[in-house]
Amino acid sequence: xxxxxxxxxxxxxxxxxxxxxxxxxxxxxxxxxxxxxxxxxxxxxxxxxxxxxxxxxxxxxxxxxxxxxxxxxxxxxxxxxxxxxxxxxxxxxxxxxxxxxxxxxxxxxxxxxxxxxxxxxxxxxxxxxxxxxxxxxxxxxxxxxxxxxxxxxxxxxxxxxxxxxxxxxxxxxxxxxxxxxxxxxxxxxxxxxxxxxxxxxxxxxxxxxxxxxxxxxxxxxxxxxxxxxxxxxxxxxxxxxxxxxxxxxxxxxxxxxxxxxxxxxxxxxxxxxxxxxxxxxxxxxxxxxxxxxx
Numbered sequence: 415x416x417x418x419x420x421x422x423x424x425x426x427x428x429x430x431x432x433x434x435x436x437x438x439x440x441x442x443x444x445x446x447x448x449x450x451x452x453x454x455x456x457x458x459x460x461x462x463x464x465x466x467x468x469x470x471x472x473x474x475x476x477x478x479x480x481x482x483x484x485x486x487x488x489x490x491x492x493x494x495x496x497x498x499x500x501x502x503x504x505x506x507x508x509x510x511x512x513x514x515x516x517x518x519x520x521x522x523x524x525x526x527x528x529x530x531x532x533x534x535x536x537x538x539x540x541x542x543x544x545x546x547x548x549x550x551x552x553x554x555x556x557x558x559x560x561x562x563x564x565x566x567x568x569x570x571x572x573x574x575x576x577x578x579x580x581x582x583x584x585x586x587x588x589x590x591x592x593x594x595x596x597x598x599x600x601x602x603x604x605x606x607x608x609x610x611x612x613x614x615x616x617x618x619x620x621x622x623x624x625x626x627x628x629x630x631x632x633x634x635x636x637x638x639x640x641x642x643x644x645x646x647x648x649x650x651x652x653x654x655x656x657x658x659x660x661x662x663x664x665x666x667x668x669x670x671x672x673x674x675x676x677x678x679x680x681x682x683x684x685x686x687x688x689x690x691x692x693x694x695x696x697x698x699x700x701x702x703x704x705x706x707x708x
Contacts, residue, residue, distance in 0.1 A: 481563040481564060481576065484561065484564070494604050496558075496601075498558065498600050498602060499526055499538065500590065500598040500600050501540075506542075510583065510584065511580065512580070513579070516575075516577040518574065519572055522595065523575070524566075530561060531564055536558050536560050538559075540600070554586065557581045558584075558585060558602075558604075559579040561578070562578055562580055613664060614654065
């Protein structure tokens with residue numbers, strides 16, 4: 415009996431020994447699993463870097479890559495009167511230099527743009543607006559748009575035209591009439607592109623300029639516009655104190671100030687944006703509108 419008990423105890427001890435030997439291995443496996451889960455968690459927390467091609471939004475590749483492209487540009491004489499077909503069912507303010515992508519399927523519009531391709535490829539985009547009640551106000555101004563890429567296709571018996579146009583010149587609307595085919599024709603006057611002088615430049619009296627600015631050689635004298643702009647930026651606060659308006663009012667409409675604010679905002683949206691890719695001319699800031707990706 416004792417021997418049997420002894421044998422039974424040995425068997426129990428052997429089984430316990432086997433169990434004790436297996437426990438460290440199980441702990442190691444659990445630790446390995448935990449380390450793997452931690453690594454997976456760290457990998458999941460790391461954001462994946464996506465290199466987005468910023469040229470895609472402005473290329474409008476969704477319209478197709480096999481579009482017929484046109485070269486050259488159509489510019490009308492300033493103050494001349496032109497009759498242009500009006501782009502229907504579109505409410506926007508087109509900026510000169512801005513790309514306008516269109517995909518049209520109404521038979522009236524398809525026929526209109528098919529005829530434009532054989533002519534000067536120019537149409538009118540009216541600057542519509544609305545009053546406080548939401549009612550549409552008759553447009554008094556607009557922008558000419560010129561087609562530079564065109565594609566016509568037919569699917570399921572429906573004719574569709576895909577167009578890329580670009581804003582060219584601003585105009586004033588004189589008259590709008592509707593033709594028998596339903597297409598509206600606008601009689602417009604092309605407006606000149608005027609660059610207004612700085613509002614505070616006239617306050618820079620010549621005697622005061624000689625006092626506050628260093629003398630330079632005649633050969634190094636900058637152009638009058640650049641010199642006036644430079645002086646204005648240096649004496650902006652002082653000049654504004656001579657008017658009834660505070661300095662911040664003039665800063666709201668100062669092209670240089672607006673341009674620096676736009677660049678600052680663009681850098682906040684894209685840290686990799688380089689200043690070399692941005693325009694240096696304040697009037698070229700319509701580049702922002704033409705290349706906006708938002």
